[in-house]
Amino acid sequence: MMNNLFLIRPSKVLEREIWEYRQEYFDFGETQVNGSCGLAYHDNFDEWLNLVLSIEKDKLRNNVHTSTFFSIRKEDNKIIGSVKLHHLLTPDLENGAHIAYGIRPSERKKGYGKQQLLLVLDVARDMKIPKVMIACGKDNIASAKTALSCSGILTSEKIYEGAVHQHYWIDLRK
Known part of the structure; x- marks a missing residue:
C-alpha cells in the first residue's frame, strides 16, 4: 500500500x-x-x-515526554488523523500505552489508520524505542485491526475503568 500521508507537529x-x-x-x-x-x-x-509543545520538550506529564503529530494527506493537505507517542512507558501509563491514535470520522475505513501507525512507528524507531505498546478497548475492532496490521501481538486483556482493554506489543528491533 502506498503511503500518501505524512506526519507534522x-x-x-x-x-x-x-x-x-x-x-x-x-x-x-x-x-x-x-x-x-x-x-x-x-x-x-x-x-x-503550548501544552503539547512543552510536554514534548521540557514539561513532563506522568513523568514522560510525549510527541503529538497530525497525519496530513499529501494530495490536498487535509488533516486525516492524530497520533501521540509517549517516549517511554511508566507504570502510570500501562493502561494508556506508548501510542494513541485516531482518524477523523469522515476518513475512517480507508486504510489511513495503518499508514499513520507505520509513520509513527518510524518515529519511535528513530528515538531508539525497542518496542511499543498499543492499548484499545476490546470493542474497538478498528484499532485492534490497525495494531495487528503493523505486527502487533495481543499480549493481555485487562479491565480498566469498567471495560476490557487489549494490549498489543510491536517489536521495533526487527
Missing part, C-alpha cells in the same frame, strides 16, 4: 485546520479526539498548543 499555522478536525469529531457525536493530547478538552488553541 502541531503549530499555530495549522490552527484553522486543527479546529476543523476537532469539530468534525464533535459533529459526529464524539467527545474526545484520540491521539491529540487532549484537544477536545481545550477551548483555547494557544493554551493547547
Whole structure:
C-alpha cells in the first residue's frame, strides 16, 4: 500500500485546520479526539498548543515526554488523523500505552489508520524505542485491526475503568 500521508507537529499555522478536525469529531457525536493530547478538552488553541509543545520538550506529564503529530494527506493537505507517542512507558501509563491514535470520522475505513501507525512507528524507531505498546478497548475492532496490521501481538486483556482493554506489543528491533 502506498503511503500518501505524512506526519507534522502541531503549530499555530495549522490552527484553522486543527479546529476543523476537532469539530468534525464533535459533529459526529464524539467527545474526545484520540491521539491529540487532549484537544477536545481545550477551548483555547494557544493554551493547547503550548501544552503539547512543552510536554514534548521540557514539561513532563506522568513523568514522560510525549510527541503529538497530525497525519496530513499529501494530495490536498487535509488533516486525516492524530497520533501521540509517549517516549517511554511508566507504570502510570500501562493502561494508556506508548501510542494513541485516531482518524477523523469522515476518513475512517480507508486504510489511513495503518499508514499513520507505520509513520509513527518510524518515529519511535528513530528515538531508539525497542518496542511499543498499543492499548484499545476490546470493542474497538478498528484499532485492534490497525495494531495487528503493523505486527502487533495481543499480549493481555485487562479491565480498566469498567471495560476490557487489549494490549498489543510491536517489536521495533526487527
